Amino acid sequence: MGGAGTARMIRQMALLVAAVAFLGFGASARAQSALYDDLGGKDGMAAIVGGMVDNALADDRIKAVFDNINIPRLKGLLAQHLCALVGGPCAYNRRSMKDTHAGLDLHDADFNALVEDLEASMDARDIPWATQAKLLAILAPIEHEVVKQ
Amino acid sequence: MLAFPVIAVAQETPDSSSDEPERVHPLFDEGKLLATGGVSEVEGAGGGGLATWAVIGGYGTNDGIGVTVHETFIGLRSFSLNSVGVAAGLYDRVELSYAHQTFDTGNTGAALGLGKNFKFDEDVYGAKVRLFGTLVYDQSSWVPQTAVGLQYRVNDRPDILHAVGAKDADGVDFYAAATKLFLSESVLASTTLRFTRANQFGILGFGSAAHDGYQPQFEGSLAYLISKRFTVGVEYRTKPDNLGFSEQNAYDLFAAYFLNKHASVTLAYVDLGTIATRRDQDGVFASLQLGI
Numbered sequence A: 001m002g003g004a005g006t007a008r009m010i011r012q013m014a015l016l017v018a019a020v021a022f023l024g025f026g027a028s029a030r031a032q033s034a035l036y037d038d039l040g041g042k043d044g045m046a047a048i049v050g051g052m053v054d055n056a057l058a059d060d061r062i063k064a065v066f067d068n069i070n071i072p073r074l075k076g077l078l079a080q081h082l083c084a085l086v087g088g089p090c091a092y093n094r095r096s097m098k099d100t101h102a103g104l105d106l107h108d109a110d111f112n113a114l115v116e117d118l119e120a121s122m123d124a125r126d127i128p129w130a131t132q133a134k135l136l137a138i139l140a141p142i143e144h145e146v147v148k149q
Numbered sequence B: 001m002l003a004f005p006v007i008a009v010a011q012e013t014p015d016s017s018s019d020e021p022e023r024v025h026p027l028f029d030e031g032k033l034l035a036t037g038g039v040s041e042v043e044g045a046g047g048g049g050l051a052t053w054a055v056i057g058g059y060g061t062n063d064g065i066g067v068t069v070h071e072t073f074i075g076l077r078s079f080s081l082n083s084v085g086v087a088a089g090l091y092d093r094v095e096l097s098y099a100h101q102t103f104d105t106g107n108t109g110a111a112l113g114l115g116k117n118f119k120f121d122e123d124v125y126g127a128k129v130r131l132f133g134t135l136v137y138d139q140s141s142w143v144p145q146t147a148v149g150l151q152y153r154v155n156d157r158p159d160i161l162h163a164v165g166a167k168d169a170d171g172v173d174f175y176a177a178a179t180k181l182f183l184s185e186s187v188l189a190s191t192t193l194r195f196t197r198a199n200q201f202g203i204l205g206f207g208s209a210a211h212d213g214y215q216p217q218f219e220g221s222l223a224y225l226i227s228k229r230f231t232v233g234v235e236y237r238t239k240p241d242n243l244g245f246s247e248q249n250a251y252d253l254f255a256a257y258f259l260n261k262h263a264s265v266t267l268a269y270v271d272l273g274t275i276a277t278r279r280d281q282d283g284v285f286a287s288l289q290l291g292i
Helices: A004-039 A041-057 A069-087 A108-124 A129-146 B003-010 B158-163
Strands: B065-076 B081-091 B093-102 B119-132 B143-153 B166-168 B168-181 B189-196 B206-208 B216-226 B230-237 B250-260 B265-272 B280-290
Touching: A004 A041, A004 A129, A041 A108, A069 A129, A108 A129, A129 B216, B158 B166, B168 B206, B216 B250
Parallel strands: none
Antiparallel strands: B065 B081, B065 B280, B081 B093, B093 B119, B119 B143, B143 B168, B166 B206, B168 B189, B189 B216, B216 B230, B230 B250, B250 B265, B265 B280
16 A cells, blocks of 8 residues: 555544544534423523522522522523533533632532422423433532532 | 522622521431432331442431331232331431331241241341442432441341251341432432341341351342432342252332322332242332331
8 A cells, every 4th residue: 555545544534533523522512402402492491590599589498598699690690501501502601619609608408409499490391300300410510519518 | 509609699799698697407407309318128228129229318418317217018929028117317427227027927837837927027227327429419420329338137036047947046237339320311220239148138047057158149229210209110139048948039120209208108019039938929019118
């Protein structure tokens, strides 16, 4: 096999690798945005987040955490954050979780209370459990960052 | 959850936490998510029906305590087994459990020469410690929740047990369990390695003249979460055959429904294989767990 043939083969292989990588990333981006779609897209997620916050404000276990909070602004930021986390077309400038929650004295019971408020909001919007579980799986590791260890 | 970190961003006034009252965390905080304490396995520990899991039973978080009681009935072709007990989960770290088991030989007792409705009673004292890993929060790593534990059993029929060839009427099991929740797939998998001398869960005593040593046994569970309150699955548990009664492995197919954090019901088809020369001991497993 001549040098030109080898170079052509290398080029073809590189092209193949690039194509596979492209398809792979494409598939993973699709999988992420599929969750975004399953959650109702931008409007659906805004409604889910809004419902969660409303539930939390009525939740005796954690409502005190939301004192002195601009609720409409909170809902907007949360919807944006959630959208970015599930791979939706939203930019979210993620600040350090540890810094932003400092002083809130959060425990696992608080974290889980908010999870339950989120589940209730999704239940109210007929989001199937399998979809809920996919979202919860993305959010669950945040516990490590916001709860006092 | 994710609301908390951005709260600071949305705050209108600077942090004034110094003059806010400390929020009180109740001791029985019921703070775990539904179903994440598992149900009560037949020996009283947190787990599935036949298998012990790495979960700490009840709904106490790492700041609280949860207590559960259970009543389990297993109806087999020739026998029945009843288990009633209590378990306390302490700070999602330690689980202490007690169960009283009654093995009723029913009509078979007469055929075996023991007398109709002859019963073996057994007390099971358990302790479990979670080593590392958290069932729910470790979704972005492979690490399972992992625990080690022991179960001490005392059977009240030493004379009969010695007559059938068992060496002891009491014994201790040691186990290590790893339980992993694959939340994005709604799947839970658990495996347990148990070192035991027990014959038929200790109902027929411990060890024998021929086989008295500890043997490693396997327990495995695979469950699918149909919803946050409804789970179905399969379990498998191997058992040693110390007495030469052709003791076989056990399995079950279960469905567990969690009404709320105070009550769950588990129904299963269970097959314990041959027990005391009686073959094909399959039947129904029904369990109720109540808790605070």
